[in-house]
Amino acid sequence: MYGQCAHIKNLQTENADLPNNSHMLAVSDLSFERYFERVFEPVSFELNAGALLLITGSNGCGKTTLLRLLAGLLEPSEGKLHTREQPLYAGHFPAIKDDLSVEENIRFWMKFMGTRKAGQMNGLCEQVIEEIGLTPVAQQEGRTLSAGQRKRCSLARLLFCDEPLWLLDEPYSNLDPQGIAMLDRILKSHLKAGGACIMTTHGSLRPEGFDLQECHMISGRERYAGEAA
Numbered sequence: 427m428y429g430q431c432a433h434i435k436n437l438q439t440e441n442a443d444l445p446n447n448s449h450m451l452a453v454s455d456l457s458f459e460r461y462f463e464r465v466f467e468p469v470s471f472e473l474n475a476g477a478l479l480l481i482t483g484s485n486g487c488g489k490t491t492l493l494r495l496l497a498g499l500l501e502p503s504e505g506k507l508h509t510r511e512q513p514l515y516a517g518h519f520p521a522i523k524d525d526l527s528v529e530e531n532i533r534f535w536m537k538f539m540g541t542r543k544a545g546q547m548n549g550l551c552e553q554v555i556e557e558i559g560l561t562p563v564a565q566q567e568g569r570t571l572s573a574g575q576r577k578r579c580s581l582a583r584l585l586f587c588d589e590p591l592w593l594l595d596e597p598y599s600n601l602d603p604q605g606i607a608m609l610d611r612i613l614k615s616h617l618k619a620g621g622a623c624i625m626t627t628h629g630s631l632r633p634e635g636f637d638l639q640e641c642h643m644i645s646g647r648e649r650y651a652g653e654a655a
Contacts, residue, residue: 449472449473449474449508449510450473450474450475450477450509450510450511450590450591450622451472451473451496451507451508451509451510451511451591451622451624452471452472452473452506452507452508452509453469453470453471453472453496453505453506453507453508454470454505454506454507454508455468455469455470455504455505455506456468456469456470456492456495456502456504456505456506456507457469457502457503457504457505458488458491458492458495458500458502458503459503459504463646464503464646465488465491465645465646466483466487466488466491466492466643466644466645466646467643467644467645467646468504468505469492469505469641469643470505471639471641473591473622473624473639474622475590475620475621475622476617476618476620476621476622477617477622477623477638477639478613478617478622478623478624478625478633478636478637478638478639479622479623479624479625479638479639479640479641480625480626480627480632480633480638480639480640480641481493481624481625481626481627481640481641481643482626482627482628482640482641482642482643483628483642483643483644483645484628484645485628486645487643487644487645488643488645488646489595489626489628489643490517490518490595490626492626492643493515493517493593493595493624493626494515495507496509496513496515496593496624497513497515497593498513499515509591511589511590511591511622512589512591513589513591513592513593514583514584514587514589514591514592514593515593515595516580516581516583516584516592516593516594516595516597517595518595518596518597518599518626520576520577520579520580521580522568522571522576522579522580523568524567524568524569525567525568525569526567526568527564527565527566527567527568528555528560528563528564528565528566528568528571528575528579529551529555529564529565531568531579531582532551532554532555532579532582532583533547533551535582535583535586536550536551536586539583539586539587539588540588541586541587541588550586553585554582554585554586555582557582557585557608557612558578558579558581558582558585558608559578559604559605559608560575560578560579560582563575573600574600574601574602574605576600577597577599577600577601577605578601578605578608581597581609581612584612584616585612590620590621590622591621591622591623591624592616592621592622592623592624592625593623593624593625594623594624594625594626595625595626596625596626596627596628596631597609597625598627598631598632598633599631606631610633610634610635610636613633613636614635614636617636
């Protein structure tokens, strides 16, 4: 892992016998405990190719923890996770190196992750930088970028990754309206090509113009407080 991104090579899940052949991922009564307490109440859902699932809930309810479980970075305490696809996990902290320029960061990710378009790396890198709107700052070091520019640079790998399943943690944070529109275009193209995505969000930062599923999470402490009342 580099920063807040994981290119998962060996996902430890049950890859066979998915409940339905069309499901890219299926979760049944999944939960996670920390210090002998549930971080969130058990969740269940299924995700097909071409589908978008939005994970919502209050701060601290376990949205990021759930994504890390789906990515194979944590082991669930209860429940089952079935997947047939290797996911790309992108955390909410931008995965860029401050000492590298925008172009160098993107070239690093192309080599590190690998891509079927490796033979077109020079042209592809320029195309990616243009698509994310960072051509004017392509040679600037990561440390000099604004929060929104850093987020754009971090999301650039979505344009050349081969993974059909994306796990995105608050991808809209720090993006301006143009950046949000950029991400929506990338996401719509991915779904149209048969990919799938699970993303977390809170507040008003939600994907617009998508047919989506929604999973609202409840933290273990919220459930306990409700029962005590």
